[in-house]
Amino acid sequence: MAAVQSAELVCPAGTPAALRAAVAAGAHAVYCGFRNETNARNFPGLNFSESELANAVEFAHGRGSRVFVTVNTFARAGAVDLWRQAVDAAAAAGADAILASDIAVLDHAATRHPNLRLHLSVQAAAGTPEAIGFYAETFGIKRAVLPRVLSVEEIARLNTEIDVETEVFVFGGLCVMAEGRCALSSYATGKSPNLTGVCSPPSHVNYIEDEDMLTAKLGGFTIDRFAPDEPAGYPTLCKGRFITKGCASHLFEDPVTLNAAALLVSLYRAGASAFKIEGRQRGKAYVTQVVKAFRSAVDSLDDDEAAAAVAPRLATLTEGGRQTAGAYRKVWR
């Protein structure tokens, strides 16, 4: 018996196989991108061709799931057509919504596909009523994905001041810098989310084993070092260990995974229409486990036990094995 839908569970799909896994695991909606720099998970071997997307939309719709297509990077000067084509292809494939952040892309979508639902990607870093209002009035966005730096109270207040839906992250990698406004990656490697659709690109990652320590480098800079008894991690720049005032620490953020399962009911009451799981670059096992766990939590929002069961189920899939409720609890700042 299907539970009454409280909030929409929006799940990542890096490949067609992952999309099928997400839908089978109970996703209300899935989001995915094309295999090029028009989306912010432009990793090698990942994402969809146009025909794969069309098939995926048919598959998902057949099972009652919506498909959102991310065209959420910033179009390159002189090459804006690539992004326009991505929007057109998504519309042609029957996508239910486009996620965008660049004014050029939003403009094209709003003008050429006025009936296609437009969502504002977190890459637009719009976390205030004024910013969201600008995009709503100028492009008619229907939903904004909120930056991961707002507390539950702030989200509640925000929802009273805007007319569009909000979607909040509930699991996955946490971006500590304002999303879509970060050049740390290009400083070290020449590639960044806004320039090429990747952060801390694998092309510039090197793991070096010597004696006991495993060193993870990005663009030649040492980002972290792991002892034999420590879990290894990917050298995402802002999750690294650095020395300041003579002491080594995870200066910007610990390599933890966001898990807001315990806050779902609060977020729902704060007005969130959708819960988003991050992880298009993660595999089918991750998607299946995470979506299943969160779907059961979403289906029984008031059930504390269901919420508490999520974290242990997902322990092996989290980086460093550690989870956090992130900024949703105000002490994060």
Add this chain to the structure above:
Amino acid sequence: MVDDSSRGTVPEFVQTLIRPLPRLPLTLVLTRIVRRFGARRPEVFERLAEYDPLTLLIDPSDLPFSFRVRLAGTRSQVDVVGKTAPCEAATRVRASLLVLMGLLDGTYDADALFFSRDLTIEGDTEAVLALRNAIEEAELTPAELLGLTGLPAHLLDRTAGDSLALLRRQLGAPAPSHVARGQ
């Protein structure tokens, strides 16, 4: 937390038995399997198009040899090489045999096993990631790899699945990353 690649390893005596076996037959068989797979499922290799050929060394920590794999669709090549042989492949993936097989058929999540140090990677991280994504999409089972269909496929996958699960438990391999297929 244990050392890398020691969970779920094949026992010493098995390694001793395997060591003297001739390698050429294995080389030929594996090469043929990969090439035929490339012919049947070209879209999987499509995902690796920009790396054609993608060369890497698959190093089972508990076998006395390694596999130098050159992925190029129907021109793919698998060679069985000694552990100390000089290797042109700059990229190496190392784990116990059971873990490697579990990565192939989706029992294990590559990220989880990387975090837990059961899997180590050296060299071209981008190529390994591309391969991981291609494998994810390929949905490989033993039958899929061999090109079987219908009842034989179903039987092989079932048998292989059960045997591997049993072996994993007996050898103390990491727990599967998700609930097994069919459950």
Add this chain to the structure above:
Amino acid sequence: MSDRILLSLGPCFFNWSTNDLANFYARIADEAPVDRVYLGEVICGKRMPFTDPLWPGLIERLERAGKSVVVSMLALPTTTRERAAMQELVTLDRAVEINDVSGIAAREGRPSVAGPFLNIYNEVALTALAAHGIDCWCPTVELPLASITTVAQACPDIEVELFAFGRLPLAVSGRCTHARLHGLNKDSCGFVCENDKEGMAVETLDGRAFLAANGIQTLSANVQCTLMTTEALQTAGVSRLRLSPHSVDMIVVARIYRAMLDRELTPTEAENCLTELSLPGEPCNAYLAGEPGWQKIPV
């Protein structure tokens, strides 16, 4: 468009004391060969109660000295008070630097500078914002010169101002790094950032200089030193260079850039002069060439 490339002094990112700021801008007014000065708190709303009273007097002083003044807004207004202050700031009847999308609507089309904290990567986006009043653009620092040139050519009525000197503004965060390092949070920070007048050095585990932290902002450790001839800049569509304030003598820095733009120094000679000063980090310039920003390629 005049033949002369103009010099701007960007807003000061750091928590300098009001005394230091007052002295600094007095000297700038009297001695610096800059055409435009940006004033305002860009990084942290908590600093504003201290610096807001300064600006009117400084604006007057600078304008009397013949400099034009642009007021800069916060890059990441968050609290209700900050948002309200920014909504009011953008209604000023003078040039304003927009550093966050939240400032655009209320500006109502008045002439504005699009600061380097805005995400403008192509000619379509800049053209769209031109309709909202943007008439000058300081590109985000990671944009290569090729892209900047393409945009400049498509938007000939918009001035382009390159970030040419100073630690590169790379990211801003909802979280305050200074507070975090001291085991505090942003609300109870004790203004520890005032101890780091150029930002707090952040090194890798190998002890290699990498980044610098300034409250919610992360900057590069290396110092951008973009040195190009006037001809090269004009070919690229650039008409202004922005110098970001540091503790080094900014008058000297401005004079070096002015001399280079006036063809009294070659870019190489200008670089030699700059590196003789005690900069807070190694010089870099590779972003414009499409390379990793920390690198320096020969001028």
